[in-house]
Amino acid sequence: MNNDEPMYAAPAIDGMFSGWINMKKLLICILLIFGVFLCPWPGWAQSLPVMDLQAYNQFLEKNKGKVIVVDFWATWCGPCRKKLPELQKCRDVFPKEDLTLIGISLDFNPETLATYLQDNPLNYPVYLAEENLAEQLEVQAIPLLFVYDVAGQLQIVEEGLTPHDTLCQNIDNLTADPADP
Secondary structure (H helix, E strand, C coil): CCCCCCCCCCHHHHHHHHHHHHHHHHHHHHHHHHHHHHCCCCHHHHHCCEECHHHHHHHHHHCCCCEEEEEEECCCCHHHHHHHHHHHHHHHHCCCCCEEEEEEECCCCHHHHHHHHHHCCCCCCEEEECCCHHHHCCCCCCCEEEEECCCCCEEEEEECCCCHHHHHHHHHHHHCCCCCC
């Protein structure tokens, strides 16, 4: 063997492997294209609005003049899911000029929340809590309601399940004109 010749002398085999590698790259590209364009894509999960402390305070300010009900909940919380129909009943009772109702989900996975909302639509907006919002608002258990009066002052903090009759009565009391007997 001559020292000037390379030890690897199989160009036909080398060409075959480089062709196979190129074929694998092409196949991967095709699969990616089909995966992105033909499979259902949970892009709507990424479009869920996120509520942080600044947005929360702006929301309260913007909705002064109405009773504001904020429901802290999560899809993994059985009592929270049980409370949703009660909240929807109250939402239906009051005109939008008198009541603003929102849900703030403490779910960890936005796709889980989006799927739940797609399967169980609500008649009020739901936001995904920013990572530190629950701690900043001192939410220690769910389900939890914050009910604000028309002046934007927190009047009721209610943990656990609330029958819609009780909740609607509380809202009605806060929407009543103080001049009326």
